[in-house]
Amino acid sequence: MILQALTQYYDRKQLSPDPKDRLPAYGLEEKEIPFVIEIDKSGNFVTLVDTRVIEGKKKIAQKFLIPQGVKKTSGIATNLLWDNAEYVLGIVCKGKLDRVAEQHKAFREKISSLPIDTSNDLGIVAVKEFFEKLDLSNLELHPSWNEIIDTNPNFTFRLHGDVELICQRPAIIAATAQSSEVEDANGICLVSGTPAEIERLHSSIKGVWGAQTAGANIVSFNLPAFSSFGKDQGANSPVGKAAVFAYTTALNSLLGRGSRQRAQVGDTSTVFWAAQEHELENSFMDLFGEPSKDDPDRSTNAIKMVMQAAQTGRFSRGGAETEFYVLGLSPNAARIAIRFWEKVTAFDVSKRVAQHFTDLEIVRAPHDPEYLSLFRLLTALAIQGKADNIPPNLGGEVMRSILNGTPYPAGFLNLAIQRSKAEQHPSYARIAVIKASINRIIRRNNLNSSQKEKEFHVMLDTTNHNPAYLLGRLFATLEKIQEEANPGINATIRDRYYSAASSTPVAVFTTLLRLKNHHLGKLHKGRAVQLEKLIAEIMSDLSDFPRILTLQEQGRFALGYYHQRQTFFTKPQSSTEEVTQ
Known part of the structure; x- marks a missing residue:
């Protein structure tokens, strides 16, 4: 299903009217080539062009459309008219002298093995002449030569005065396409369902955060333990060469640098696309990523668009029933693990994403x-x-919950409560997580329960009589009394008692209630009476202080504390409004 959806995406992009949006044709690929050797028609060296530009702190090479690279293994395998410095120039960078000599020989032989019509091309003739009179002395004068020796970058060729590379000349492209179309069907492709030549080694997928820089594989059988029924490597999961090219090209494009269809969620590289052109394709990243510095309102606008679409079922581009795909990938040694895979309609995904942000909504500063x-x-x-300290897999699990509309993973709530207690600070983001997690649990439990529990509101709910919630409100009120009695105090009861009060209330609240009498004596009489009434109102629904609060109850305590605390800093709407409103 995943490979089929990626192949269909490739086919759609092939028909794009915009050439910049079109994916490479079968047999070609986009590749970063740091250095281009320019030669004249006689094969004489003219100059070495460094295509790299500085982006941030990195040098990024220009991308070129070139013949698709071969799968690199422990053996010698070379690309047509482009490869690394050892293959192209025969210089020792990382390998051994004898092996580099064989690599360079293989590179030249591949050029010589081109069909006669192609070998007579002006560019090919010039490259052959270049190798006949190969002299590295001019290249060694280049300022980046030492860096070339250290990094073994990719090289290719261009005739001086031309715009395209030699490997992009019409005769070369035609020969590449012709060789790619010749298939010797030896199996049934699992993607297309038709007879095809089965690919033995699938092309690498690059751009997955944390995976090997050279790329990793989704489909790979490199040890006998992974094989079955005597089949070797790719025959265990037969996929035709054309389908392998399509799905790997599509996925590499989605994962590429600058792609608007990928987002990093914890350790999970997440890509998304639609069966047809759709508004969500280019806005989905803005829903979960950090706001852009260039356009800080873009994320907010994307969220509001999804919330509106969840109500109306309408999008500015694309239909509500268009299939939408989300794929989460994580590194796993030389392979890529599928963290999650979701196929939903655009309307369903908009409703679930909108519900996620609604669940997170909480009163804020x-x-x-x-x-x-x-x-x-x-x-x-x-x-x-x-x-770096985000627990592995948590981001992917949260994303799966959002897309499925199910309760968040237990670790999401647990960590929010633990960090609040460890730092004695239930912050806005942590409280949003706690509220969203508990409300989803309540919503699920209410489906099969005759006694419906009330979900937590965005703001303070004085009608919520949950003991843990009331204890949180009481703790916030006691802290407020202490702050008003001691203006400018550096540390409050929260800094000392929050963790204990939220987990073992009976051990803390008796002491805190005694201290509050001392603090009330320092306040203006009217204010002291007002706060005492609030304490009485809260405690009227508390029969006793519990010995211990469960983890979910600790979350309710945090919500009560945060809600009451925010209320103290909310400007009353009228003079008759109570302090709790």
Whole structure:
């Protein structure tokens, strides 16, 4: 199903009216080529062009459309008219002298083995002449020569004065297409369902965060333990050469640098596309990624678009029933693990994403962002707020819950509560996670229960009589009394008692209630009476202080504390409004 959907995406992109949006034809691929050797028609060296430009702190090479590269193995396998420095120039960078000599020989032999019509092309003749009089002394004068020796980058050729590379000349492209179309059917392709020549080694997938820089595979059988029924390598999962080219080209395009159809969710590289051109394809990343510095409102606009589409079922481009695909990938040694795979309609995905942001909605300070990105939620749960400390798999599991509309993983709620207790600070992002997680659990439990539990509101709910929620409200009120009694105090009862109060209330609240009498004595009489009434109102529904609160109850405690705390800093709408409104 995954390979079929990717192949269909490739076919759609092949028909795109925009050449820039079109994926390479069968037998070709886009590749970063750092260095281009320019020669004249007689094969004389003219110059070495460095195509790299500085983006941020990295040098990024220009991409060219070139003949598709071969699958590199432990043996010697060379590409047509482009490859690394060892193959093209025969210089020792990382390999051994004898092996490099064989690699260079194989590179030249592949050029010589081209059909007669192609071998007479002006560019091919010039390359052959270049190798006949190969002299590296001019190349060694280039400022990047030492870097070339260290990194073994890719090289290719161009005739001086031409725009296209030699490997892009019409005769070469025609020969590449012709050789790609010759198939000797030896099996049934699992993707197309038709007879095809089965690919033994699938092309590598690049761009998965944390995977090998040279690329990794989704389909791979490189040890006898992975094989069955005496079949070898690709024969265990027969996919035709054309289908392999299509799905790998499509996936590499989705994962490519600058792609608007990928998002990094924790350790999971997530890509998304639709069966037909759709508005969600280019806006889905904005729903979960950090706001762009160039256009900070883009994420907010994308979320509002999805919320509107969830209500109306209408999109500015594409239909509500268009199939939408989301694929999560994680590194696994030389392979790529499928973290999740979801196929839903555009309307369903908009409803589930909208529900996610609705569940997260909580009263906030004016400087807090209206919508929290998934990255910000995950880092709020990580030790020291560092992305490197986000637990593995958590991002993918949360994304799966969003797309399925199911309760979030247990770790999502657990970490939000643990970090709040460890740092004595139930922050906006953590409380949003707690509210969203608990409400989804309540929603699921209410489906099969005669006694319906009330979901938690965005703001303070004075009608919610859950004991843990009331304890949280009481703790916030006691802290407020302490703050008003001691203006400018550096540390409050939250810094010392929050963790214990939220897990073992009976051990803390008796002491805190005694301390509050001392603090109330410092306040203006009217204010002291007002706060005492609030405490009495909260405690009227508390029969006793529990010995211990479960993890979910600790989440309810955090919500009560946060709601009451935010209310203290909310400007009353009228003079008659109560302090709890």
